Amino acid sequence: KQEVTQIPAALSVPEGENLVLNCSFTDSAIYNLQWFRQDPGKGLTSLLLIQSSQREQTSGRLNASLDKSSGRSTLYIAASQPGDSATYLCAVSMVNTGNQFYFGTGTSLTVIP
């Protein structure tokens, strides 16, 4: 069964710093990988979707990369701001399990003003 891991569980950085969040998965037969943001008490907001054939996707200050063969994805946040403070989750969907998604437990990010 696919297992998705996000390390560290929590991260604290000063405002303005560039940072990288990590996501690893055990089965490389993925269909796509998606990064989400979750604010406390709210639902998940989609940030970036990377298809298995892609290497990276960019949206504003966010850049997500995918290395399927090594089972890794990173989310790069440039020039972090206090408003970036949230929990970031990654999820993968599989080629051979239809429409299911497998989630990591997230990295809680705090950006200190």
Add this chain to the structure above:
Amino acid sequence: DVKVTQSSRYLVKRTGEKVFLECVQDMDHENMFWYRQDPGLGLRLIYFSYDVKMKEKGDIPEGYSVSREKKERFSLILESASTNQTSMYLCASSRPGPGELFFGEGSRLTVL
């Protein structure tokens, strides 16, 4: 703007009550999902549906049922609520493939 709407943000129910959680999406998505999210356990799939009147059990279906009578609406039913069903419930939808997953705002259920 694409939207998944959950009918109730906060609910408080008594043990043994029947609870309905409603979810509506306006994106004409075939797939709809119900997850629960608990601290330390992450998101766990309860049920999903890939078409009207179709449903599949997820990882933790016990104590829950679902209904999908129309493409845009997916309901989660707790037949007899118990305290261990206190949780955040999240509805999501996507195109087949699966495509990008979109979530609602969540429903925080407390069972007393």
